[in-house]
Amino acid sequence: MRPPRAIESIHFTLLSPDDIRRISVTRIVTADTYDEDGFPIERGLMDRRLGVVDPGLRCKTCGSGPRDCPGHFGHIELARPVVHVNYVEPIFDLLRSTCRKCGRILLSEEVATKFREEMEGKKSWWEVSDKVLQSVSKVDKCPHCGEKQLEIKFEKPFTFLEGKNRLTPQDIRARLERIPTEDSTLLGVSPEIRPEWMVLTVLLVPPVTVRPSITLETGVRSEDDLTHKLVDIIRINQRLAENIEAGAPHLIVEDLWELLQYHVATYFSNEISGVPPARHRSGRVLRTLSQRLKGKEGRFRGNLSGKRVDFSARAVVSPDPCLKLDEVGVPEQVARVLTVRTRVTSFNIEEMREYVRRGPKVHPGANWVISPDGKRYDLRYADREELAKNLEPGYVVERHLQNGDVVLFNRQPSLHRMSIMAHKVRVMPGRTFRLNLCVCPLYNADFDGDEMNLHVPQSEEAQVEAKVLMAVQNQIISPRFGGPIIGGVQDHITGVYLLTRRGTLLTKEQAHQLLIEAGVTASLPQPAVVRGGKEYWTGKQIFSQLLPKGLNITYRAKICAGCSKCMKEECEKDAYVVVRDGELIHGVIDAHGYKALDKCELLDEMVREYGEEVTAEFLNKVTRLSIAAARMLGFTTSIDDEDIPPITKERIEEALEKARKRVEQLIEIYNRGELEPLPGRSLRETLEMRIMEVLAEVRDKAGEIAEKHLSLANPAVIMARTGARGSMLNLTQMAACVGQQSVRGERLSRGYVGRVLPHFKPGDLGAEARGFVSSSYKEGLRPIEFFFHAMGGREGLVDTAVRTAQSGYMQRRLINALQDLRVEYDGTVRDDRGRIVQFLYGEDGVDPMRADNGKPVNVSKIVRKIIGVVEED
Amino acid sequence: MVGVAAETIKAEVRKLDGRVPESVVKEVESLLLKVSKKKAITHEQLQRVLDATVKSYLASLVEPGEAVGTIAAQSIGEPGTQMTLRTFHYAGVAELNVTLGLPRLIEILDTRRTPSAALMTVYLERPYAENKEKARALAQEIEMTTVEDVISQMEMDLINMQLVLSLNRSRLRQKELTPSKVAEIVSSELGSKTKVVLDETKLRIKTEGGSLSELRRLATKVRKIRLRGIKDVTKVVVKREGNEYVIYTEGSNLAGVFRIPGVDKRRTTTNNIREIEEVLGIEAARNAIISEMMETLKEQGLEVDIRHIMLVADIMTANGEVRQIGRHGVSGEKASVLARAAFEITLKHLLDACLKGEEDKLEGVVENIITGNPIPLGTGAVRLAMQGGNIGRE
């Protein structure tokens, strides 16, 4: 096979009839495809000069087999010309803007010259032709020959009328032929194109490779839709030719001509309005040329801008807390199929020999060997011992995927660049891809059946690029806002909270156990407490072992209640975090410390000061530590976490009752017409707003009452307050009161006339009647409440579905508009034309990923470091 | 030990000019001056701070070849999935509706002629901004009042073929109008062909034609006649903001309010980007796009670096007029035929390109993906004058 040459540019143009004949390898004359023996008929649509698709056959034009033959074009000589349906509009423009006799443009020489000058040297010269078309007013006399012009009408899909007379494609072609090229250029046709080429006299027949026939299991051949269409064209073309030859009546010839026009038109596009689509014998609408290119699954979006690739795998994913952040667990089964092309060198020859000997069935083996002369050996069948012996530098071995190989891991929808990252392979048993939990937020993956893809870069260049640019560690900082996006999730937060909160004391065995699970081998610091001859360490001390020396940071933890005056170190909740020289002195670690997609103060500082490698290693350790801590210290949550004492329940009930009364009062005032309307709102709207206010308030009140019994001793509360999972709203909805259900931000109102459900009186505006759920999830909802809840819930579902579609399209448009922009060496941002969009990227040339909270330089940090701590004001 | 003098700090910091952005220079200066008051700064320390600042700035620069466009698009598109679809009430001004979240973001990128909820924030100049009554009066002047707003009833008198409008006195008073004034405006609006007669609070309008359908047409026309105020401003709300009064309006007509004396033309703004483009120019439109997008994202609690949004705003305004992100704007004007065909309306782009004899130079991303070449971004943007085949050969 010839090596493919690099394409420099693509020129779009129309083919002249002569061009078509020139590139054609044969004229197609017969509609039959195969003879009785199943061999392609000469000068038929499957002529072997057009290329071959069946194995074993050789192309008569280039002599290659089906793998290498690119296919060759043929042509059909049409008995009568037909219009190209896709060009009826330009044809119409040309016809009505030129003289019916002399073919000149219907503009005075003077005006035409002016336009020509305007076009001169203009890159998008066709923009002028829009103006030309507009200024070719309805002249009734040719300014050049004085011929009287008749009005030309166009009837969809392909009929042109001049006055009462129908213009046949022949007439049209004759007229287009008369238009001088200078004039057609004025009308928007490239000077290299003759307008009459838009009326076809010769039809190009695409190679067989473009329209391969499929042989079904039964042995029946099934032809491609394009072939079907071409068969129709040839048949009608033949009949038309015969009838013309035989001097058949005008009417019959006209009919056949029209039919030929129909077939050629539907060959180009089978979705022309006003034309019945061509169908297969089975009634299925044929997919012809236009349909092949168009749309999401068409050639452009489906095959050209998104391609199917080799060296890839797809499987369900599941979690593995033992994997490192940048690893991916690959089933051995997959590793035996995916291979890496490895060049044999003097350094690895023994290793490669071993792989070759082990072959395709034993894991670290190989599937193929390629000799320097390009010959491929399939190790399933080859003499592996022999091949291994003959192996020498210059051979290429396609060896199995093995530990440490770089692969790209991806989950759709790939909304940002962190959706494809480079991981290191860990081959393991099982049938799923395994991943570290910290990367879940990036891929937006969970394990309810999610599947992910894996790609193996083959060249060394690609592998290095993946490792250097796409590795998980390199993605800790988000390019969106410049903060960390990788971090702990769920139990990682709970565990470390349990460990670092006040009062956690660990014995020597426990301390060692935790550290070893975290992968820390350093010796223990001085014990914090010695009691009864036994040594104890605080959880904070253990946690500090993971922090790099020299780390300093102070921030408020998530559990901070936002006290009006912060007690700082004396905070009774221990919410004031102080880290000095890598030692956690005060405060608990929670979501504000290292949770993904949260504030991440600790991680943020660590990445900036110590870099990504250190941070990744910290995450590896801290996640294991926190899981171990949760296991050791014990953590469980269940439905009785939402239990509240009967007295509290009563108080909630009271509050609800009060609110109910208040709503009734409001309605009464409204009915009496005494309600004071809010500015710019109607009375009814005002009432609704006031009622909503009261009900929202009471839900919060109920929550507050319940919260008094939900302290940090409660595991569910720990999860909510530390930001590990859930919120206090979730908890109070479970424990106290679910609250108002709404659709489109309003109380429920649709259903029956004047009421949502027939259980209420029409016009009832009370709390219960309009979707207020006073029960808690724990108590359970009453049937009516349940129904209301479902109404509110449904809106949420619909919303999500609509939103994904809308934001997906928005992102596609954004990407398409912006993807060609890049930063040049001079700091400007330019598009693919080289046009400057920004003189300095972002006005300061700073990469958002490297900026400090959006600012180019963190000046106060530098000053603090060099000059020392400056007292805050 | 005595530290360096404030003058020295200023002089030394000024040496950073041109090496780091202006904002950083200012920050370094003010911070050092502040610190020097409490603590002596040595010459060596000062120099180290300046060196560290330059170093830190250089380390934060974007790398050439970076695909900043794609990153910006992803940074705005990805959080789109987390945004709300609902229109909520305007924070602070409960009377006005405002489009928020994803729909608003899409609206900005579409650069719709009229946003679904056009809104102006009208700031006032000195005497008006401080006086509630004066601000109210100005608001009255801005708010559009139509005939519909001041009548209690409109009848179609089929016997005499005329419209009978009953004017509502209290509403007239509220809007500072008199029946005769209304009659005058209506008659001048309708032209000489119609006769307008005022009879106490009844306004009789008679037209020449006299057919029923014509009367109906007249009725709808009369209803919409503007009596006072600015076109399209349907609702005004005066609010106290900080220590001044601000007028919020539903409906937007920037050119209109600018003509009203007392309106602060420097700060008054609208959320209609097209209007800003027309009235204040392309630079203002760019800033409006940035601030509107930033606000929309911030309101949703999403953090997106302003540089991404600047880039979007810049490509939308790069050629001097606001272009949409989509097929009728930026995407439709791409140089590459293949890129346009791969986006939307595939066939039309291909057919037109053929007729015009266009050439695709394959300089963008999509074209190179289509033709199977490395894309001209990132590592693909680097060209080396070396042939792979020659490596390792003598």
Ligand SMILES: [Mg+2]
């Ligand atoms: Mg899932």
Ligand SMILES: [Zn+2]
């Ligand atoms: Zn061939």
Ligand SMILES: [Zn+2]
């Ligand atoms: Zn003529």
Ligand SMILES: [Zn+2]
């Ligand atoms: Zn606190």
